[in-house]
Amino acid sequence: MYFPTAQIETAPWLPPLVAFSISFFTSMGGVSGAFLLLPFQMSFLGYASPSVSATNQLFNIVAIPSGVYRYYKEKRMLWPLTWIVILGTLPGVLIGAIIRVRYLPDPTKFKLFASAVLFYIGFRLVKDLLTKDRKKQAGERARKNQEAEKQAISPSKDSEMKDQHTAPNVEVTHFSLNRLEYDFQGQSFSVSCLGIFILSLVVGVIGGVYGIGGGSIIAPFFVTVFALPVHTVAGAALMGTFVTSVAGVFFYQMVAAYYPTMSVAPDWLLGFLFGIGGTAGMYMGARCQKHVPAKAIKWLLAAIIISTALKYLLAFFR
Numbered sequence: 001m002y003f004p005t006a007q008i009e010t011a012p013w014l015p016p017l018v019a020f021s022i023s024f025f026t027s028m029g030g031v032s033g034a035f036l037l038l039p040f041q042m043s044f045l046g047y048a049s050p051s052v053s054a055t056n057q058l059f060n061i062v063a064i065p066s067g068v069y070r071y072y073k074e075k076r077m078l079w080p081l082t083w084i085v086i087l088g089t090l091p092g093v094l095i096g097a098i099i100r101v102r103y104l105p106d107p108t109k110f111k112l113f114a115s116a117v118l119f120y121i122g123f124r125l126v127k128d129l130l131t132k133d134r135k136k137q138a139g140e141r142a143r144k145n146q147e148a149e150k151q152a153i154s155p156s157k158d159s160e161m162k163d164q165h166t167a168p169n170v171e172v173t174h175f176s177l178n179r180l181e182y183d184f185q186g187q188s189f190s191v192s193c194l195g196i197f198i199l200s201l202v203v204g205v206i207g208g209v210y211g212i213g214g215g216s217i218i219a220p221f222f223v224t225v226f227a228l229p230v231h232t233v234a235g236a237a238l239m240g241t242f243v244t245s246v247a248g249v250f251f252y253q254m255v256a257a258y259y260p261t262m263s264v265a266p267d268w269l270l271g272f273l274f275g276i277g278g279t280a281g282m283y284m285g286a287r288c289q290k291h292v293p294a295k296a297i298k299w300l301l302a303a304i305i306i307s308t309a310l311k312y313l314l315a316f317f318r
Contacts, residue, residue, distance in 0.1 A: 005267035006047045006055065015270060016277030019059065023281030027067045028289040029230055029301040030219035030237030032060050032282070034245075036304065037274060039311050047267075050105050053097070053209070054252035054266035055274075060245035062275020064238050067282030071235030074290065075169040078236050080180050084193055085218065085240035088200025089207065093244040096208020097251045101264060104209060112316045117206065118309035121217060124224040125302035129295065170232050184232050191226050199225075200240065207241075208248055220301055230294050230301075234286070 001012045018040060022033035034056045041047040041055070071077050173188070174181040181190045203218045218240065222233040249266055256265035289297070 003267050003270045005051060005263060005265065006041075006045070006049075006270050007263070008045045008047050008270075010045055012273060015273040019063065019274040019277030020281040021277075023063055023067075023278040024285045024288075025300055026304060027238065027282040027285030028234065028292055029297050030222075030234030031301065031304075032064055032067075032238060032241050033278065034060050034241075035308060039308065039315075043311075043315070047270075049263035050101055051252070051256075051263040051265055051267060053100055054249055054264065055271045057245035057248040057252070058266045058268065058271030059274040059278055060241055061249060062272055063278025063282050064242040064245070066279045067286040068235060068239050068242065070283055070286035071238070076231065076235055076290075077239070078170050078172070078182065078232050080172055080175040080182075081191075081196065081233065082236040082239045084180070084196045085200045085236055086243045088197040089204030089218075089240050089244040090247055092201045092204020092206075093208035093248045094251055096205040097248055097255075098208075099205070100209045101252075101255060101259060101262075105262060112313070115309040115312035115316065117217065118305050118312065121220045121224070122302050122306035122309060125220050125298055125305070128224050129298055129302070182232070184229055187229075189228055189232070191228060195226070204244060207244065220305060223298060223301075230297050231289065234289065238282070 002009045019033065019037065022036045026033040026036065037059060038052065038056050041052050047055070068077070170182055170184050172180070172182045177193060179190055180193055180196075181188065183189075199221055200218060203221075206217060219230070219233055219237040222228045222237070223230050253265050
């Protein structure tokens with residue numbers, strides 16, 4: 001099948017299959033997978049014009065709602081965090097789109113910076129995993145042993161505790177312009193709203209340039225810098241990516257008229273094909289996330305981010 005906007009030819013089943021495979025795993029960490037689709041389109045399909053960023057964001061629009069729905073249905077959507085992310089990334093993604101069209105029609109110059117950012121995030125995740133406090137782990141094991149003893153004594157509570165483990169809820173205890181506080185699985189978490197906003201703005205700019213929405217950057221930052229549990233930030237990161245992608249696609253489509261000699265508007269057919277596969281992948285990934293340990297999700301995010309950074313770095317020097 002030939003895609004005139006992208007000026008590429010590929011089998012119609014390939015984009016949905018690739019998008020499903022990527023989104024199933026990345027959605028568990030609050031990442032749509034668009035940042036992995038970008039190098040796939042550029043390197044494998046040969047789609048490297050500025051419109052690839054808009055096509056990537058179109059994929060987010062089609063695919064993300066299914067994952068957000070699962071997090072919402074299971075009461076794991078942290079809405080105050082979601083709104084802060086949207087308010088920060090929305091202006092950032094518009095700035096990023098302007099930079100992409102006017103100053104970086106050839107993405108090669110930006111790949112070195114992008115790889116540096118991704119390397120930093122990836123290594124922060126790895127460091128967090130490798131240097132985790134052993135005493136905390138020992139305390140966790142002791143707590144689990146106590147719970148196991150209680151379950152043995154009171155079997156009637158066993159099924160209830162399992163339900164709480166497999167479908168944990170997020171409860172907001174305080175939300176103001178300064179701080180957001182919430183409880184999750186018996187622990188309290190607190191984060192600066194201003195810090196989240198500034199991070200979201202920077203991420204929005206980077207995401208706007210590459211058409212990745214920013215979830216691949218902001219979710220690991222939530223986990224490493226702000227020490228928030230990955231099970232509570234995934235829904236907010238995905239929802240923020242969705243809203244900013246809507247704005248990004250709209251902006252790219254509007255400015256396309258001012259660049260008649262350049263492919264700027266999204267390839268709608270290709271974007272929808274990616275989105276169809278992403279819809280199924282994100283729904284299944286969000287549904288399976290509660291059964292996957294947070295540590296495994298962090299390792300998955302780290303592996304994906306570092307491998308993508310290496311790919312960008314190698315592409316830059318080539």
